[in-house]
Amino acid sequence: MRIEDYALIGDMQSAALVGRDGSIDWLCLPRFDSPSCFASLLGSERNGHWWLGPTGRKHATRRRYRPDTLILESEWDTPTGTVRVIDFMPPRDVNPDVVRIVEGVSGSVEVSTVLRVRFDYGRIVPWVRRTDGHLQAVGGPDSAWLHSPVPLKGGDYAHRATFHVKEGERLPFVFTWHPSHQSMPAEISAEEQLHETESLWTEWVSQCSYDGPHREAVVRSLITLKALTYAPTGGIVAAATTSLPEDLGGVRNWDYRYCWLRDATMTVDALISSGYIDEAADWRAWLLRAIAGRPQDLQIMYGVAGERRLPELELDWLDGYEDSRPVRIGNGAVEQLQLDVYGEVMGSLYTARTKGLGADERAWSIQRELLDYVAEHWDEPDEGLWEVRGPRRHFTHSKVMCWVALDRAVRYVEEFGRTGPVAKWRELRDTVHAEICDKGYDPVRNTFTQSYGSTELDASLLLIPLVGFLPIDDPRVAGTVAAIEKELLSDGFVLRYPVAEANDVDGLPGAEGAFLACSFWLVEVMAMQGRKKEAEELFCRLLALRNDLGLLAEEYDPRYERLVGNFPQAFSHVPLVHAARALS
Numbered sequence: 001m002r003i004e005d006y007a008l009i010g011d012m013q014s015a016a017l018v019g020r021d022g023s024i025d026w027l028c029l030p031r032f033d034s035p036s037c038f039a040s041l042l043g044s045e046r047n048g049h050w051w052l053g054p055t056g057r058k059h060a061t062r063r064r065y066r067p068d069t070l071i072l073e074s075e076w077d078t079p080t081g082t083v084r085v086i087d088f089m090p091p092r093d094v095n096p097d098v099v100r101i102v103e104g105v106s107g108s109v110e111v112s113t114v115l116r117v118r119f120d121y122g123r124i125v126p127w128v129r130r131t132d133g134h135l136q137a138v139g140g141p142d143s144a145w146l147h148s149p150v151p152l153k154g155g156d157y158a159h160r161a162t163f164h165v166k167e168g169e170r171l172p173f174v175f176t177w178h179p180s181h182q183s184m185p186a187e188i189s190a191e192e193q194l195h196e197t198e199s200l201w202t203e204w205v206s207q208c209s210y211d212g213p214h215r216e217a218v219v220r221s222l223i224t225l226k227a228l229t230y231a232p233t234g235g236i237v238a239a240a241t242t243s244l245p246e247d248l249g250g251v252r253n254w255d256y257r258y259c260w261l262r263d264a265t266m267t268v269d270a271l272i273s274s275g276y277i278d279e280a281a282d283w284r285a286w287l288l289r290a291i292a293g294r295p296q297d298l299q300i301m302y303g304v305a306g307e308r309r310l311p312e313l314e315l316d317w318l319d320g321y322e323d324s325r326p327v328r329i330g331n332g333a334v335e336q337l338q339l340d341v342y343g344e345v346m347g348s349l350y351t352a353r354t355k356g357l358g359a360d361e362r363a364w365s366i367q368r369e370l371l372d373y374v375a376e377h378w379d380e381p382d383e384g385l386w387e388v389r390g391p392r393r394h395f396t397h398s399k400v401m402c403w404v405a406l407d408r409a410v411r412y413v414e415e416f417g418r419t420g421p422v423a424k425w426r427e428l429r430d431t432v433h434a435e436i437c438d439k440g441y442d443p444v445r446n447t448f449t450q451s452y453g454s455t456e457l458d459a460s461l462l463l464i465p466l467v468g469f470l471p472i473d474d475p476r477v478a479g480t481v482a483a484i485e486k487e488l489l490s491d492g493f494v495l496r497y498p499v500a501e502a503n504d505v506d507g508l509p510g511a512e513g514a515f516l517a518c519s520f521w522l523v524e525v526m527a528m529q530g531r532k533k534e535a536e537e538l539f540c541r542l543l544a545l546r547n548d549l550g551l552l553a554e555e556y557d558p559r560y561e562r563l564v565g566n567f568p569q570a571f572s573h574v575p576l577v578h579a580a581r582a583l584s
């Protein structure tokens, strides 16, 4: 199954991927970053999956989300009739549920299901027993129940059923997870939950303030971003998966089920720009808890509840998506120094205030501490926003974002009457600006460069006009944009840095696709330059890369004409929202 063949369903605490063939191949419970119950995405069916569809197992004839929701409807036309499967995860009460309603649309269709629960990332084959017609799977700390309208028979470490669905019939299957030491959870009503889930999403979408071009794509991206938020804490994960490869068959496989300050602040910006202030408030509260403590202990990512230890481990029993090994959980980048995050946090908090988020004394005192840190460390080399695994460098983008941190601090004082050493911040802001223009700019080629003294380009330099570091008509900005368009395009999409030099640039073997966020940044820059037609064309080409449900992975690989990397990815959906706005 290609990455674009998957749909996302979720309950804002975790999410599942449902294949075009009706198989749930990825589901971690109870949280995004918990061990999985179904992990065939990263291995084989033996690592857990739940298939449900017409006997014979074919791709759905059509599928869609119910308008303005995360409720998936897959339909199969068969020689004997049409059947629909409605998949969703209801808003959580106590335990997480996955609901699958099989609906006869016309005629009579033979439908089958195969359930293989495997806890702990495909490793634990649970003990399964039938009680009062229900199935219970238990393994270690995990337990799952399947409430099924038809009996399932066991064999070969799987449970199966085949049955007929006639026009007008609706057969609900409910899969519920709970800790194995607790007793059986109360059974939910699938139809009531369908109604509630539909209302939740449509009501949320009705608050969207965006009314410009490409609204449908924007709304789908916003729903996807909302689905990546962890409702109990306000944290936001970068993607719903781990280890979907950036290089098919390669080693660039990372766990994105955590809350990056960078990705989360960008997500908050996109939500705020579309009228969603509550999410910004929740995220600020999450941030204050997560980073509480000494500024030097700030991490660039945390668990969804603010956990700090996210050790990177390799799961050697999983073969990886299309043999892309290793499968990793945890993320070693947690230890890195990435100076850009200070600018992203300060920028996002500033934007939220300008859009109506109320003042918070604790927030300002933490912001001041972060600024003290920036003042002391801005001139150090770091790993940068791409989280390179090679040696630290003076990345130009990191320095630009340090300038953003100082600039937004000054604006906070000027616009919101905050107190702080504003004269010092102004002076340092100018010092940082001057150094970047001196050391991060190559006058011979008339372009900013990836890092001080390097000749490489980097797509993050497209952010220079977007964050207000220099105006769009500055000749150095024009030169940088032109150089990126000349040297960093692959099939018209933007690479984050030259892939040929990938080994040198990021310390990793292999190549990768075009990083989708960077192409959306180019759309915004083109729009700012008044190149509306080119911007619109590139935007439409990017929209065409989304799958049939409007979802994007982290990258698109022109070599294979496929989406690659974790999926769906906030970092791709965020700039889609901004680029659509730029075109309006």
Ligand SMILES: OC[C@H]1O[C@H](O[C@H]2O[C@H](CO)[C@@H](O)[C@H](O)[C@H]2O)[C@H](O)[C@@H](O)[C@@H]1O
Binding pocket: 238, 254, 255, 256, 260, 262, 263, 331, 332, 333, 385, 386, 387, 388, 389, 506, 571
């Ligand atoms: O390129 C190597 C790095 O790749 C991952 O980082 C990328 O994903 C992050 C989450 O979306 C994003 O914030 C970052 O900008 C991307 O480069 C991975 O998480 C790193 O461990 C890895 O070193």
